[in-house]
Amino acid sequence: MKxxxxxxxxxxxxxxxxxxxxxEGYQSLExxxxxxxxxxxxxxxxxxxxxxxxxxxxDGYAVLEALxxxxxxxxxxxxxxxxxxxxxxxxxxxxxxxxxxxxxPFTRSELLAAITMRLQRQEAALQQFASERERSSALMEKCAxxxxxxxAKDELLNNLSHELRQPLSNINLAIHMLKEAPPGAQRDRYLxxxxxxxxxxxxxxxQVSELQQFLTPESVKLLSQFKLLKSKTSKNFL
Numbered sequence: 001m002k003x004x005x006x007x008x009x010x011x012x013x014x015x016x017x018x019x020x021x022x023x024e025g026y027q028s029l030e031x032x033x034x035x036x037x038x039x040x041x042x043x044x045x046x047x048x049x050x051x052x053x054x055x056x057x058x059d060g061y062a063v064l065e066a067l068x069x070x071x072x073x074x075x076x077x078x079x080x081x082x083x084x085x086x087x088x089x090x091x092x093x094x095x096x097x098x099x100x101x102x103x104x105p106f107t108r109s110e111l112l113a114a115i116t117m118r119l120q121r122q123e124a125a126l127q128q129f130a131s132e133r134e135r136s137s138a139l140m141e142k143c144a145x146x147x148x149x150x151x152a153k154d155e156l157l158n159n160l161s162h163e164l165r166q167p168l169s170n171i172n173l174a175i176h177m178l179k180e181a182p183p184g185a186q187r188d189r190y191l192x193x194x195x196x197x198x199x200x201x202x203x204x205x206x207q208v209s210e211l212q213q214f215l216t217p218e219s220v221k222l223l224s225q226f227k228l229l230k231s232k233t234s235k236n237f238l
Contacts, residue, residue, distance in 0.1 A: 007037035034058030
């Protein structure tokens with residue numbers, strides 16, 4: 001049920017408005033002056049406000065200005081109800097942020113049409129805001145996934161870099177030892193190490209080539225979930 005706040009200092013007019021709103025199925029709140037109207041708007045957050053302009057102490061313009069300056073009430077649809085029909089009065093109200101302006105006396109159908117239009121526009125604006133917020137949330141989630149992908153990719157490449165260095169280190173050491181070793185079993189052992197580490201280096205290079213097609217945000221996310229991206233310490237083959 002939509003909630004409508006009526007700010008009107010004339011008791012008869014206010015009573016008629018409240019009765020009409022009740023018949024149409026709206027929940028209504030009433031204020032007989034501007035100060036009370038502002039307090040009720042801040043406290044109850046109505047879906048729409050109907051407000052007279054000519055009121056003592058705090059007129060409708062001051063009420064509207066105060067509500068528009070408060071983030072909690074700034075977006076509430078606001079319709080002026082007034083006997084003042086001058087163009088300057090209308091412009092003043094619209095410039096201060098009023099959504100509509102009904103000149104007294106207005107008909108029941110005119111009032112209901114204005115209320116319906118403003119509530120529909122507010123609903124459309126809220127739906128658009130929710131849609132934009134959802135899109136923004138999805139974009140932020142996508143950015144977070146991309147950031148995770150980049151971090152995981154860097155980690156994976158660092159691990160591969162470490163894995164590639166180990167065979168090269170073993171090959172270099174085996175070559176050095178091979179130069180110093182006399183012919184025989186020891187030399188054959190170093191040759192065996194060279195062949196083994198060379199084969200491992202070629203296998204790793206092939207994996208790097210295949211990795212270019214395999215690495216996607218989805219695959220990296222899966223690897224991270226199964227904790228397959230943790231650095232591993234390579235064993236020394238010597």
